[in-house]
Amino acid sequence: xxxxxxxxxxxxxxxxxxxxxxxxxxxxxxxxxxxxxxxxxxxxxxxxxxxxxxxxxxxxxxxxxxxxxxxxxxxxxxxxxxxxxxxxxxxxxxxxxxxxxxxxxxxxxxxxxxxxxxxxxxxxxxxxxxxxxxxxxxxxxxxxxxxxxxxxxxxxxxxxxxxxxxxxxxxxxxxxxxxxxxxxxxxxxxxxxxxxxxxxxxxxxxxxxxxxxxxxxxxxxxxxxxxxxxxxxxxxxxxxxxxxxxxxxxxxxxxxxxxxxxxxxxxxxxxxxxxxxxxxxxxxxxxxxxxxxxxxxxxxxxxxxxxxxxxx
Amino acid sequence: xxxxxxxxxxxxxxxxxxxxxxxxxxxxxxxxxxxxxxxxxxxxxxxxxxxxxxxxxxxxxxxxxxxxxxxxxxxxxxxxxxxxxxxxxxxxxxxxxxxxxxxxxxxxxxxxxxxxxxxxxxxxxxxxxxxxxxxxxxxxxxxxxxxxxxxxxxxxxxxxxxxxxxxxxxxxxxxxxxxxxxxxxxxxxxxxxxxxxxxxxxxxxxxxxxxxxxxxxxxxxxxxxxxxxxxxxxxxxxxxxxxxxxxxxxxxxxxxxxxxxxxxxxxxxxxxxxxxxxxxxxxxxxxxxxxxxxxxxxxxxxxxxxxxxxxx
Numbered sequence: 017x018x019x020x021x022x023x024x025x026x027x028x029x030x031x032x033x034x035x036x037x038x039x040x041x042x043x044x045x046x047x048x049x050x051x052x053x054x055x056x057x058x059x060x061x062x063x064x065x066x067x068x069x070x071x072x073x074x075x076x077x078x079x080x081x082x083x084x085x086x087x088x089x090x091x092x093x094x095x096x097x098x099x100x101x102x103x104x105x106x107x108x109x110x111x112x113x114x115x116x117x118x119x120x121x122x123x124x125x126x127x128x129x130x131x132x133x134x135x136x137x138x139x140x141x142x143x144x145x146x147x148x149x150x151x152x153x154x155x156x157x158x159x160x161x162x163x164x165x166x167x168x169x170x171x172x173x174x175x176x177x178x179x180x181x182x183x184x185x186x187x188x189x190x191x192x193x194x195x196x197x198x199x200x201x202x203x204x205x206x207x208x209x210x211x212x213x214x215x216x217x218x219x220x221x222x223x224x225x226x227x228x229x230x231x232x233x234x235x236x237x238x239x240x241x242x243x244x245x246x247x248x249x250x251x252x253x254x255x256x257x258x259x260x261x262x263x264x265x266x267x268x269x270x271x272x273x274x275x276x277x278x279x280x281x282x283x284x285x286x287x288x289x290x291x292x293x294x295x296x297x298x299x300x301x302x303x304x305x306x307x308x309x310x311x312x313x314x315x316x317x318x319x320x321x322x323x324x325x326x327x328x
Numbered sequence: 329x330x331x332x333x334x335x336x337x338x339x340x341x342x343x344x345x346x347x348x349x350x351x352x353x354x355x356x357x358x359x360x361x362x363x364x365x366x367x368x369x370x371x372x373x374x375x376x377x378x379x380x381x382x383x384x385x386x387x388x389x390x391x392x393x394x395x396x397x398x399x400x401x402x403x404x405x406x407x408x409x410x411x412x413x414x415x416x417x418x419x420x421x422x423x424x425x426x427x428x429x430x431x432x433x434x435x436x437x438x439x440x441x442x443x444x445x446x447x448x449x450x451x452x453x454x455x456x457x458x459x460x461x462x463x464x465x466x467x468x469x470x471x472x473x474x475x476x477x478x479x480x481x482x483x484x485x486x487x488x489x490x491x492x493x494x495x496x497x498x499x500x501x502x503x504x505x506x507x508x509x510x511x512x513x514x515x516x517x518x519x520x521x522x523x524x525x526x527x528x529x530x531x532x533x534x535x536x537x538x539x540x541x542x543x544x545x546x547x548x549x550x551x552x553x554x555x556x557x558x559x560x561x562x563x564x565x566x567x568x569x570x571x572x573x574x575x576x577x578x579x580x581x582x583x584x585x586x587x588x589x590x591x592x593x594x595x596x597x598x599x600x601x602x603x604x605x606x607x608x609x610x611x612x613x614x615x616x617x618x619x620x621x622x623x624x625x626x627x628x629x630x631x632x633x634x635x636x637x638x639x640x
Contacts, residue, residue, distance in 0.1 A: 025461060025462065027465070116468065116470035116471060116493075116494065117469075117470070120439050120443065120468075120469050120470050120493065121439070121443060121445075123439065124435075124436050124439035124440055124445060125445075127432050127433070127435065127436035128436055128445070131429075131432065131433060131436065131607070133433075133436060133437075133602075133604060134446065134449060136604055136605055136607055137602060137603050137604060139605060140591070140603045141596055141603055145588070145589040145591075145605040146589040146590045146591075149337060149589075150605070150606070150607070151605040151607050151610060152610075153339070153610050153611055153612045153615055154607075154610060154611055154612070155611050155613065156428065156429055156432075156611040156612075156613040156614055157429075157432050158428035158429070158431070158432050159428060176492055177489075177492045177493060179492065180488055180489045180491065180492030181428075181432065181489060182428065276457070277452075277457040277458040277461075279457075279458075284453055290445075290449060291449050291452045291453055292445065292448055292452065293448055293451060293452040293457040293462070293463040294462070295448055295463050295466075298443075298464075298465050298466060299443070299465055299466055299467050299468040300466070300467060300468075301467065301468040302468055303465055
C-alpha cells in the first residue's frame with residue numbers, strides 16, 4: 017500500500033529519511049520491479065531512483081500508474097528519458113548541490129597528477145626520502161592552459177577555481193557562453209590542441225559517448241593531462257589507455273570509468289593515473305542535500321505541486 | 329682560483345649553470361668548508377648555498393673574505409643571519425618564483441585530506457570498489473573557513489586560491505593587512521578556533537619555533553585539518569602527533585617535518601595524514617627560476633651591482 021518505490025543502494029541516512037517521508041518499498045535495482053505483485057505495482061506513482069543500473073521502458077511498463085522518476089544525482093543517463101517522455105513520465109535530478117564537491121575533486125586530481133603527489137607520498141612513506149635524497153622534480157600546474165569540455169554548472173565551478181590558479185581558461189560548449197574572458201572552442205580537437213589540461217565535465221548518455229575521442233586525446237599531446245569527473249562513457253577509454261601506456265599524454269585523473277566499479281585492469285599498471293572510485297559528490301554534506309532534493313521532488317509530485325528540478 | 333663556492337645537493341641543470349657562470353668549487357655541505365686549504369678559502373667572496381644544513385658563524389669565519397651567501401630557496405633559516413650581520417655579510421634568497429607551486433601543493437593536500445583521496449585511491453586499486461560497493465562518504469571542502477597562519481607572499485597565494493573555493497578567509501599576521509575582506513586575527517589561538525582548516529605559511533627560524541603550539545592545535549578541534557608547507561619547526565610536532573593519534577584534529581597535510589628527511593615514524597601509522605617529501609617548490613620550471621635568481625644575485629655581487637633579493 018505505497019505510492020513510492022525507493023530503488024538503489026541507499027545509505028542509512030537516506031533510507032531512514034525516505035522511510036519517514038514515504039514509507040516506500042525498497043528495491044536494490046530496477047530489475048527487481050518485476051518481482052512485485054501486479055496489484056502493488058499498480059499503486060506506485062513515483063520512484064526515487066539511485067544508481068547506475070538501467071531504468072528503461074520495460075521497467076516503466078511494469079508500473080502502469082508511474083508519473084515520476086526522481087533521480088538521486090545530477091547525471092540521469094541510467095534513465096531512458098526518451099522512453100519516459102513517450103509514456104508521459106516526468107524525470108527529476110539533483111543539480112546544483114553537488115557542483116562544489118565535484119569541482120574540488122577535479123582540481124585536486126589535476127594537481128595530484130602534475131605534482132606526482134601519490135608517488136611522492138608512497139616514496140616518502142617507503143623511507144626513500146631519508147635514504148636517497150630529494151624526490152624528483154615534477155611540473156608546475158598553476159599558470160597552465162585549462163580546457164574545460166562542457167561548461168555547464170560543474171564545468172563552470174571547475175573553471176572558476178582554475179582561474180584562481182592563474183590559468184588561461186578555454187572551453188568547449190555547443191554555443192559560446194557569457195564568461196569572464198574565457199575562450200570558446202566550437203570543436204574539442206581545437207580545444208585539446210591548445211590545452212595543457214583537459215577537464216571533462218559533460219553530461220553522460222548516448223549523445224556524448226566517446227566525445228573525447230582518440231583524435232581529441234592525440235591533440236592533447238605528450239604534455240597533456242586529462243581529468244574526467246563526468247561519466248566513463250564520455251571518453252574513448254581504450255584510446256585513453258593506449259595514450260597513457262605509450263606516453264602520448266602525460267597523465268590522467270579519473271573519477272569515472274567505463275565499466276565501473278569493474279574498471280579496466282590496465283589502469284592499475286599505470287603510475288601516471290590518479291584513480292578515484294566515483295566519489296565526486298561523495299561527501300556527507302552533499303549527499304544529504306542530494307537526498308533532500310530528491311525527496312522534495314517526490315513530495316512535490318505527490319502533493320500535485322510543481323517539480324523543483326525537472327529534466328523533461 | 330675561484331671566488332665562488334657552490335654548497336649543497338645541486339641537481340644537474342643547476343650544477344651545469346653554476347659551472348658555466350662561476351667555475352665554482354662544489355661542496356656537499358657547509359661542514360666541508362673546513363676541508364679546503366686556507367689559501368683557497370681566502371679567495372672565496374661568495375657562496376651559492378642550497379639545502380638545510382646549518383651555515384653558521386663558525387663556517388663564515390673559515391671564509392675571511394666572504395661577502396655574500398646566496399640562498400637557493402625562499403626560506404633561509406639554515407643560515408645564521410645574525411652571524412652574517414655581525415660579519416658584514418649579505419644574504420639573498422629566491423622569493424616570489426616559488427609561490428605558485430607551494431600554494432598549489434597546499435590546496436591539493438587540503439582537499440586530499442578532506443576527501444580521503446589517498447585512501448580512496450588505494451581502496452579502488454585494491455579491488456574493494458568492485459567487491460564491496462561505493463567508497464564511504466567523506467567531507468565537503470569548499471565553503472569552509474580557512475585560517476592562514478602567516479599572510480606573506482605564499483600565504484596570500486594560498487588564500488587567493490582558497491577564496492575561489494568559496495571559503496571565508498581568516499589569517500594571522502603581525503599586523504592587519506590590506507585584503508579583499510579577509511579577517512585578521514592578532515592571535516593564532518583565536519584564528520584556529522574559527523578555522524576549519526589551518527594552513528601554516530610562516531617563515532622558519534627561531535622566532536616562529538612551535539608557533540603552532542599545542543594550544544593552537546587544541547583550538548583547531550576535532551573537525552580541523554592542519555596543512556603545513558612552511559617548515560617543520562613552526563609546528564609543535566609531538567603535540568600534532570598526539571592530536572592526530574587521538575582524533576583531536578581530523579587530519580593533516582604536511583610537506584615539511586621536524587627532522588626531515590628522517591621523519592618521525594609515528595606519522596607512518598596515521599591514515600589521516602598526507603605526507604609529501606618537502607617538494608613544495610619541486611617543479612622543473614620553478615627550480616630553474618630559483619637557480620637563475622640565485623645565480624643572478626651572485627653575479628650582481630661579483631659585478632658590484634645591487635643585489636636583487638637581499639634579506640639583510
